[in-house]
Amino acid sequence: GGAAAAPLLVVNLLVACMGGRKLRPSGQDVGALEQGQRGRFDVALPALPGQEAGAIGAAFNRMVGELSRHIETERRAVRAETQLSDSRELTRWIDHHIEQERLTIARELHDELGQSVTAMRSMATSIAQRSAGRDAQAEQAARLIADECSRLYDAMHGIIPRLTPLVLDNFGLADAITDLLERTRRAHPALALDAELALGNARVPADAALALYRAAQEGITNALRHGEATHLTLRLAGTADEVALLLRDDGRGLPEGGPPRDGHYGLRWLRERVEALRGSVTLENLPPRGAQLAVRLPLAPESP
Structure with missing residues (x-):
């Protein structure tokens, strides 16, 4: 805003100077100055006749060139900030959905699989107790199943906190x-x-x-x-x-x-x-x- 105001002032001064000095601007001169007054700085004045007018025109061209580069830099910065903001939002969106999926899996492990493993362990323990003294092979197999269920239950509860706290x-x-x-x-x-x-x-x-x-x-x-x-x-x-x-x-x-x-x-x-x-x-x-x-x-x- 402020950077663009100074060149507009210079454009107006240059117009006044050319009018006060009775310089006759060409159509190209007028077009460039009108563009500058409207805030367009991607234009340049041709070489103006006379030493003083020529120096003013050259200075004007240098100024609008610098300003054009400055405006383009600002535009790139705005675009970069917008892209960064979009990237942050995308990261947060992805992160949220990953965590939600982890939470769903953790709850299913805890509620569904956890209950199933607990039920299997209880049944295996019951079979082992009923088989004690009557069928050693069945008792041993049932106790192995119960032990494996306990190991699976502990492993599952170790996985859940890693999935989601x-x-x-x-x-x-x-x-x-x-x-x-x-x-x-x-x-x-x-x-x-x-x-x-x-x-x-x-x-x-x-x-x-x-x-x-x-x-x-x-x-x-x-x-x-x-x-x-x-x-x-x-x-x-x-x-x-x-x-x-x-x-x-x-x-x-x-x-x-x-x-x-x-x-x-x-x-x-x-x-x-x-x-x-x-x-x-x-x-x-x-x-x-x-x-x-x-x-x-x-x-x-x-x-x-």
Whole structure:
């Protein structure tokens, strides 16, 4: 707006100058000046007669050339911002539908398959009890089935939290992170794991809470699988304006050139998920060893 106003002023001054000096502009001159007065700066004046008029015309041409480039740069910036906004919305849409599908699968596993496995285990246990002392082979087979049902039930309940954190919907981010840490401790008894959860009164929307949970999940998995960490420190802090997750480990750190290839897509999707919420993700090595994952998400102010 302001950048375009100055050339319009110069165009008007040039018109006045040509009129005051009794210069007779050609049809091409008039056309260029009229275009400039209407805000069109992709035109140029031909060489004007006389030293003073020629200098003014040359200056005008340089000015409109610079302004044309400036306007085009602004247009490209607007188009890029629009495309970025569309990309963020697409990422959020895809992410939402993936999470909904995960939630559906998790609930079906919990409700349908879970009940079926429990029923089979009960029937197998009952058969084993009735066969005791009468049919050793049937009793052994029934107990094997019951044991396998127990193993399948435990494996299924290990899969469900990886598909979707049901505790997140029911109890919130802090409890979901606590549950994730407890499961990590049980799976890795030798791991030293420190945590500080200080969300305070921060109101974390569901999409931001899910992104932070997935960040913690991805960070812990990578630290143990790729970094061979023995000590993890997790910090979750919130203010009225921002919520941040910080995860540090004492593992081998990031290899030269970035994260390992088999962990690349998880981190890339995490970054896209967070950036779609206008947040940031940083992953860097720590001296003398280890790595740090930092995720920050802005919180929208509450409506008055």
